[in-house]
Amino acid sequence: xxxxxxxxxxxxxxxxxxxxxxxMNLTINPGEVHAIMGPNGAGKSTLSYVLSGKPGYEITxxxxxxxxxxxxxxxxxxxxxxxxxxxFQYPLEIPGVSNMAFLHTAVNSQRKKRGEVELTxxxxxxxxxxxxxxxxIDADMLKRPVNVGFSGGEKKRNExxxxxxxxxxxxxxxxxxxxxxxxxxxxxxxxxxxxxxxxRSMLVITHYQRLLDYIVPDVVHVFNAGRIVHTGGKELxxxxxxxxxxxxxxxxx
Amino acid sequence: MAAVQDTxxxxxxxxxxxxxxxxxxxxxxxxxxxxLSEEVIRFISAKKEExxxxxxxxxxxxxxxxxxxxxxxxxxxxxxxxxxxxxxxSQPKKFKAPKSLDEVDPxxxxxxxxxxxxxxxxxxxxxxxxxxxxxxxxxxDAVFDSVSVATTFKEELKAAGVIFMPISxxxxxxxxxxxxxxxxxxxxxxxxxxxxxQAVFSDGSFxxxxxxxxxxxxxxTYFRINEKNTGQFERTLIIADKGSYVSYLEGCTAPMxxxxxxxxxxxxxxxLDDAEIKYSTVQNWYPGxxxxxxxIYNFVTKRGDCRGKNSKIxxxxxxxxxxxxxxxxxxxxxxxxxxxxxxxIAISNGRQQVDSGTKMIHLGKNTTSRIISKGISAGKSNNxxxxxxxxxxKAAGARNFTNCDSLLIGDLxxxxxxxxxxxxxxxxxxxxxxxxxxxxxxxLFYCMQRGLSQEDAVxxxxxxxxxxxxxxxxxxxxxxxxxxxxISLEGSVG
Numbered sequence: 111x112x113x114x115x116x117x118x119x120x121x122x123x124x125x126x127x128x129x130x131x132x133x134m135n136l137t138i139n140p141g142e143v144h145a146i147m148g149p150n151g152a153g154k155s156t157l158s159y160v161l162s163g164k165p166g167y168e169i170t171x172x173x174x175x176x177x178x179x180x181x182x183x184x185x186x187x188x189x190x191x192x193x194x195x196x197x198f199q200y201p202l203e204i205p206g207v208s209n210m211a212f213l214h215t216a217v218n219s220q221r222k223k224r225g226e227v228e229l230t231x232x233x234x235x236x237x238x239x240x241x242x243x244x245x246x247i248d249a250d251m252l253k254r255p256v257n258v259g260f261s262g263g264e265k266k267r268n269e270x271x272x273x274x275x276x277x278x279x280x281x282x283x284x285x286x287x288x289x290x291x292x293x294x295x296x297x298x299x300x301x302x303x304x305x306x307x308x309x310r311s312m313l314v315i316t317h318y319q320r321l322l323d324y325i326v327p328d329v330v331h332v333f334n335a336g337r338i339v340h341t342g343g344k345e346l347x348x349x350x351x352x353x354x355x356x357x358x359x360x361x362x363x
Numbered sequence: 364m365a366a367v368q369d370t371x372x373x374x375x376x377x378x379x380x381x382x383x384x385x386x387x388x389x390x391x392x393x394x395x396x397x398x399l400s401e402e403v404i405r406f407i408s409a410k411k412e413e414x415x416x417x418x419x420x421x422x423x424x425x426x427x428x429x430x431x432x433x434x435x436x437x438x439x440x441x442x443x444x445x446x447x448x449x450x451x452x453s454q455p456k457k458f459k460a461p462k463s464l465d466e467v468d469p470x471x472x473x474x475x476x477x478x479x480x481x482x483x484x485x486x487x488x489x490x491x492x493x494x495x496x497x498x499x500x501x502x503x504d505a506v507f508d509s510v511s512v513a514t515t516f517k518e519e520l521k522a523a524g525v526i527f528m529p530i531s532x533x534x535x536x537x538x539x540x541x542x543x544x545x546x547x548x549x550x551x552x553x554x555x556x557x558x559x560x561q562a563v564f565s566d567g568s569f570x571x572x573x574x575x576x577x578x579x580x581x582x583x584t585y586f587r588i589n590e591k592n593t594g595q596f597e598r599t600l601i602i603a604d605k606g607s608y609v610s611y612l613e614g615c616t617a618p619m620x621x622x623x624x625x626x627x628x629x630x631x632x633x634x635l636d637d638a639e640i641k642y643s644t645v646q647n648w649y650p651g652x653x654x655x656x657x658x659i660y661n662f663v664t665k666r667g668d669c670r671g672k673n674s675k676i677x678x679x680x681x682x683x684x685x686x687x688x689x690x691x692x693x694x695x696x697x698x699x700x701x702x703x704x705x706x707x708i709a710i711s712n713g714r715q716q717v718d719s720g721t722k723m724i725h726l727g728k729n730t731t732s733r734i735i736s737k738g739i740s741a742g743k744s745n746n747x748x749x750x751x752x753x754x755x756x757k758a759a760g761a762r763n764f765t766n767c768d769s770l771l772i773g774d775l776x777x778x779x780x781x782x783x784x785x786x787x788x789x790x791x792x793x794x795x796x797x798x799x800x801x802x803x804x805x806x807l808f809y810c811m812q813r814g815l816s817q818e819d820a821v822x823x824x825x826x827x828x829x830x831x832x833x834x835x836x837x838x839x840x841x842x843x844x845x846x847x848x849x850i851s852l853e854g855s856v857g
Binding site for chain 2 (some may be wrong): 111162163164165166185186188189191195196198202203205206207212215216217219220223232255272276301
């Protein structure tokens with residue numbers, strides 16, 4: 111079986127020259143959930159931005175093969191259409207644009223790029239309402255402007271809704287639990303778990319073990335100084351919770 | 364909900380990066396001698412077969428204009444205009460006031476066809492497919508350089524008692540009405556460009572809605588400057604008699620030319636007791652090229668007089684064109700309980716300069732006004748909102764709400780807000796809100812991560828920003844305006 115995602119000797123720096131990703135290697139097979147853990151400032155969020163193509167980062171070496179194409183050659187919207195979804199740590203607000211209209215535009219932009227039939231308004235509305243129900247998202251929240259005035263929990267539920275609707279092959283969850291109370295965390299994790307399938311893979315970025323009680327990973331990586339310094343099973347997360355990152359920091363240096 | 368999607372699709376389907384109305388119609392024209400003088404004014408007046416009082420009215424204005432100074436307070440800069448180097452009157456050569464569309468020069472009809480303006484009494488605005496029968500009717504007065512070339516739906520309007528015709532024709536057919544109201548809102552003393560307009564104006568639309576009549580369709584005037592070195596000076600006068608209602612829309616375009624062209628119009632609105640006028644503008648004069656060469660100088664005076672009790676005047680404008688825009692559609696709230704509204708979207712890109720806003724002058728008791736202004740600056744442009752809200756000492760209970768938002772795209776443009784607020788009555792309540800924000804890379808990236816191309820992302824964010832104002836436009840024009848906004852911002856993000 112071909113891997114879904116292969117990161118080979120990736121090097122990246124922030125525009126201006128500071129090196130953030132430093133010779134990273136990672137292979138993720140279809141259906142696998144990988145967790146990346148590491149201290150603040152290890153470059154975890156940068157990894158999610160580099161994978162999704164955010165401007166402001168320069169790739170200085172290596173390649174990222176995703177579903178047979180070099181991801182680094184694609185624009186952010188092409189990467190999205192190819193099936194990469196980034197669940198933002200801090201989702202952006204878009205005043206004046208209703209949540210439903212945004213979802214409609216996003217779904218059909220991707221479908222169009224892939225040469226698929228676009229969803230009609232009634233089809234989309236039906237689908238969104240169904241999915242929304244499982245996340246506790248009501249009609250009012252779909253009418254409101256995207257993320258404007260949403261609580262932390264509402265924003266994350268909204269991200270999960272987008273993810274469920276867009277049905278990506280690969281989800282990157284950047285600190286998906288930040289700003290969530292325990293109830294909201296359960297709702298979001300349930301949504302994420304419902305998306306787990308033999309074709310779909312996930313990369314869960316977090317620095318707390320807590321999230322991994324709800325979204326249980328197949329593989330856990332310790333990330334420091336821009337690369338993976340240690341890899342283990344899901345029990346590694348618990349170990350880290352007890353011992354901290356210190357030993358791996360010295361290892362990296 | 365699908366509005367955004369529609370915009371996105373329409374933007375995709377049109378030729379981008381081009382001022383699509385920039386073509387020129389090759390047609391022989393008859394002009395007044397170049398330059399400005401008493402003779403030229405007499406020439407224009409004679410061409411229009413005007414009564415003596417009208418000529419005198421023009422000459423008075425001219426005499427006054429000669430003593431006036433060009434205003435310099437606006438945040439715009441341009442080389443001195445040589446008023447002697449312009450033509451003040453131009454009409455298509457074979458032009459005779461046409462009795463029906465069949466008599467209109469086919470070249471001119473073709474021009475309007477290309478512009479998507481329905482002169483054939485059919486309502487198909489670009490991009491809007493409405494089933495036959497459900498299509499709203501829109502009566503159009505088409506002004507080509509200095510003359511009105513066609514007015515549609517005349518019969519149907521006549522049956523309702525509505526008068527809608529070129530002002531030159533109204534001078535002959537309804538001289539008393541014209542004489543009573545012309546210049547009563549914008550007097551000869553008003554300002555440099557308005558006074559110039561009074562001296563040399565050539566045509567424009569005249570509308571009268573009789574008491575108690577709700578105008579059965581949208582009225583619209585479409586202005587086109589074609590001729591080189593020619594100024595366009597139109598004058599529009601709309602009177603809504605007691606208890607009547609009218610919604611009016613004006614649109615404008617011009618060919619792409621290297622030299623600048625002057626447009627100095629005057630619009631006067633009069634609303635009597637309980638009458639309502641809704642005036643919408645989609646202004647898309649040629650803005651000049653990316654280096655700031657060419658484009659229209661748009662120096663316009665628009666004012667509405669809420670003369671009657673509980674009357675209402677509402678201005679909505681979408682300003683995307685012109686090299687320089689200098690315009691402040693205003694309301695004089697004279698009648699007790701009258702209200703004024705100003706909804707504006709002003710977009711500047713390239714080297715465009717916009718200095719626009721409104722004046723809400725509260726004179727009567729319990730008058731209310733509302734201002735929603737959305738300025739968007741991109742490229743190397745400058746966009747200024749300039750507004751006045753004032754309450755006369757007799758304007759007890761006057762209320763105003765102002766919301767003034769600016770959006771910056773890129774880091775080479777400017778947004779400025781200059782509000783003047785004067786309350787001479789202690790019971791007046793004025794509120795002013797203002798924000799300035801920058802379209803952020805993060806916001807665009809968020810949209811793109813969800814699958815939107817960069818252009819679609821900009822269109823989406825901007826459409827969200829201007830939504831409150833777009834909602835004020837008649838539906839079919841809102842679509843048009845949305846499209847225009849997207850085109851105007853083409854290539855504005857790196």
